[in-house]
Amino acid sequence: MLSRIAFRSTRKSVVYSARSFGISLRRFNEIPKIPQSGSDSSNPKKRPLSRVAIGSSDSGKKYAENSSIEFASWKAVLLLLVLGGGATYWFSKEKERIRIQKEVDSKRSIGKPLIGGPFSLIDTKGQPFTHKNLVNDNKKFSIIYFGFTHCPDVCPDELDKLGDMLEELKKSKIEMQPIFITCDPARDSPEIVEQYLEDFHPDIIGLTGTYDEVKNCCKKYRVYFSTPADIKPGQDYLVDHSIFFYVMDSEGQFVDVIGREATAAEGVEKIKKQIDAFIPKEEREARKKSKLSFLYK
Template identity: 60%
Template sequence: MLRLFPKRRLLTQRAVCSIQRASFSTTFIRWNESKPEAASSQSAPRKKRPLSRIPIGGTSTQQQKLKETNLEFASWKAALLMIAVGGGLWYFFTSEKKRIQVQQDAEANRGYGKPLVGGPFNLVDTEGKPFTEQNLKGKFSILYFGFTHCPDICPDELDKLGLWLDMLKKEGYKLQPIFITCDPARDSPEVVKEYLSDFHPDIIGLTGTYEQVKDCCKQYRVYFSTPPNVKPGQDYLVDHSIFFYLMDSDGEFIDAMGRNYDNETGPERIKEQIDAFVPKAEREKKKTSGWSLW
C-alpha cells in the first residue's frame, strides 16, 4: 500500500496538467477565431450619425416642441406675407380702376370734335396784358367766373380756392387759378386787381369788353345776366353759374366742380385728375394705333 500511493499521486498530477493544457488550448483556439472578427470590425469605416436637433441634455419631447414651434412660426410668416401681398394687390387694382375711371370721365367731358366746354377767348389781365386760351397750355388751370360786387358767394368760393391752392402746393401740385369777371361794365383791370388783393396772391384776374366777356362765357357754357334797364352808377347783382372749371395742360376742359366740393374733396378731385392725365398727343396716338387704355 505504501508503494502505490506515490504512483497514484503522480498520476493525479499528470491528469490535472493534461486538463489545464486542454483548457488553455481551447481558450487559445477561441481567441484566434474571434480575433479576425474584431479586426474586421475595427477596419470597417464608421458611419457618421446625423447631428441631433435635440439640445445637450434634451429629450424627444423637447424635439417635438421645437418642431411645433418652427411650424407655428412659419405659418405666421406665410399668413403675414399673404396679407401683405393681398393688400398690395388690392390697393394697386383699386387705384388703377379709379385712375381709368377718371380718365374716362375726363375724355367724356372733352367731347368729340368740337369741345363741349372751353375754346378760344381774348381777354386782358389786371396789368392790361392780353390773356388768351393759349395761356392755359403747359399747366393745369382752374377757372372761376364771378364779379367783384358779389356780396357772399364769390368771396366764399375764392377763399375756398385759396385753401385748395395751399394744400395742393404742399403736395407738389401746380395749378394756375384764374378769376374771370361776368360784370365788365364795373370790373376794370384796376378794380379786379384791388378786389383780388384780399384773396390768394396766385389768382390771376381777367376782364375785357362786354362782347369779349360774353363770348368767353359762351365758350365755357357759363350763364350770367344783369338786371334790365340798369342806370349808370346804379348798384346791381349779376346772376351767374357757380362752378370751378378744371383745365388740363393741353388747355382742354376736364371737369366742372360745384359748391359740393369742400376743403377735403376739392383738392382730392384735382389731384386725381392731374395724376390720371394723359397728354393729347398720346391719346391721339393710341386712337390711331387701334387700341386704348379705355
C-alpha cells in the same frame, strides 16, 4: 483496463482544452487595437454612424439645414403676399383712374370740348392771356371762376373758398393756376380787378377785356350772365351769372366743375382725384394700342 480508458479520456480532454485556450489566445491577440488620440495611424477606421453622439456637429448641421429651408419657405410666402397685395392695389387704383377718365371723356364731344375753347383776354397788367396759357408741361391744373367786382356776397364767399382750397392743395404739394374772369367788363377794368383781388388769395390771376371778348369766353364755358336793361351811366347794378368753378387739366381741357354747394374740403378732394387720374393725351392714345387696350375701352 478501466483505468487506462479513463486516463486516455482525461488526457484527450486536457489536450482539447489546451488547444481551445490557444486558439482563443490567438484570436484575442488578433483583435485590432483602437489608436489612441495623437498616435500615428496610416488608415484609421471611421466610427459607425450609430456611434455618433446625439447633439454632435453632424446632427447640428442637419438641424440648421432644416431651419434654413423653413425660413426660406416663410420668406417665399411673405414675398407672395406682398406682391399679391401690391398687384391688387395697383389694379384697383388703375381701375378708378380709368373710371374717372371715362367720366371726363363723356363730358366732351367728339373733336371739340363741350366746355372751354379758344378765348382772348388781358390780365391786370394789360398782358394778353388766352386759352394757350392753360396748357403747360408741368401738369399744373387751372381753376376758373366767373364773377364781378361789385358782387356783394356770393363772389367774395366763393373767392374765399378758392383761397382755402389753394392753401389745402399746397399742403399736398399741388400747385394750381387760379383765374378770375369778370362778367362785367363795362366796370371791371384791369386796375379795378387787380385792386379787388388784393383782398383774396395772391395767386389768383384776374382777367377782363371788351364786352365781346368776355361774352365769347363766357359762351365757350357755358356761363350764363346778364345785366339789367336800360342801365344809365354811373348807375349801380347787379350781374346775374352762373356760380361754378371750372377745373381744367394741363392740356387746357375741361375735366370737372365744383358747385356752390360744395365745401372747400370737398372741392379739394375732387381736384385731387382728377389730378391723380390725369393721363396725357399721347399716353392715352398709346394705351389704346397696347396689349392692355381692353382695360381702356
